[in-house]
Amino acid sequence: MNQIVELGEFLRSCRGRLNPADAGMPRTARRRVPGLRREELAQLAGVSVDYYTRLEQGRSRTASPEILESLATALRLDDTEHAHLFDLANRRPIQPRRSTPSPAEQVSPAVHQLLTTLDAAYCPAFVLGRRTDVVASNPLSRALIADFDTMPANERNQTRFLFLNPAARELYADWETVAADTAAMLRMDAGRRPEDPQLGELVGELAVRSKHFRAYWAERRVHERTEGTKSYHHPVVGDLTVTYQALALPGDSNQTLFIYSTEPRSSSETALRFLATWSIEPLTDEARTAAPNEPDTAV
Incomplete structure (x- = not known):
């Protein structure tokens, strides 16, 4: 034969x-x-x-x-x-098909305290781990992007949210750029951990369910987490732009802390401060009407 x-x-x-x-x-x-x-x-x-x-x-x-x-x-x-x-093909599989899933990632108490401190300073912040899983986040981050804590454990993933949740398309003003960079970031992780069965399952699910992910994945781009800006169309506070910094956490090469900030005295800063209040206590109809919604003019 x-x-x-x-x-x-x-x-x-x-x-x-x-x-x-x-x-x-x-x-x-x-x-x-x-x-x-x-x-x-x-x-x-x-x-x-x-x-x-x-x-x-x-x-x-x-x-x-x-x-x-x-x-x-x-x-x-x-x-x-x-x-x-x-x-x-006369090849051996990279790993057994029924391999044991890796344990859920956690952050240290010191990182949790840092997230709380950043929240008090009106800075959304969160930690991404393997496979772009959202490992931890502060309340302002959850109010700005999505409340990953309320999602099933297997859905607390930034790439999955971007490509499979319709709300993400409405939230990110520059969705195409964010989606392309995130897919490239996931490919970087795949190159570092080709034996990770959960990553393979995630890529397979996204490839089947999202034509946009298939297109970006086929480009074979890689992207490192560093710094940049993101713009949002937030349903509560309107348009705002943030600057982010990505910092590798000491002691765990798989985890990266993302910290968002805004231009001082900009409409985006006003929007984040209002959002911080909203994240603590749900808005009344009067407060929702008063939410800032003017376009961000900060560069």
């Missing part, structure tokens, strides 16, 4: 069985082939169409474990199919 040919035939068969709607592909009036097109699967897996075509046609003799994992996720293979795929 020619395993290279068998590998291509197996990929073609799995591609033909996958329902395009289940893979998040838009409905079209007519499809000439069952399942996904080659270019659609290549996009989901983050590989070039030419490479995937050669692999499926038996014209490529190499496929790395990372590429095979991406194909298995895109094709939504079960454990038996996953093992068969690696057998045909």
Whole structure:
């Protein structure tokens, strides 16, 4: 048996069985082939169409474990199919399919105290961990962006919020830039932890459910957390712009503290101060009417 040919035939068969709607592909009036097109699967897996075509046609003799994992996720293979795929490619999986999830991340009491102090100074702040999980945040951050503390544990993730929660599109004035940078930041994490099964599951879910994530992921950009600005269309206080700093926390290379601030005496500072009051006590109708909503003029 020619395993290279068998590998291509197996990929073609799995591609033909996958329902395009289940893979998040838009409905079209007519499809000439069952399942996904080659270019659609290549996009989901983050590989070039030419490479995937050669692999499926038996014209490529190499496929790395990372590429095979991406194909298995895109094709939504079960454990038996996953093992068969690696057998045909004569490769060993990066990690067992049923690996134990890593324990939930936590921050130290000192970091919690720092978040509280920053909240008192009208500075939204939060900590991102592995896979862009939101590990901790202060009340002003939750009032500005989203209350991750009230979400199920597996949904407390910045990338997931950006691409799968419709409220994020309304919240971020520069959503396209933020989304592209966040996807690039997640790819940086993936390069550092290719064996992380939870990260692979997150990427697979986002690739299936978000066409925007698929497009940004296929660009293969990487982005380091540093500093910059973000603009918001907040439903309570209107438009505001913040500057952020990203600081690596000592003692844990996986965790980064993000601190937001505003230009002194700007409309954005006024908006954050009002939001701080709102985050402590729900607004009355009169207070909501009085909320600042003028455009931010700070640079």
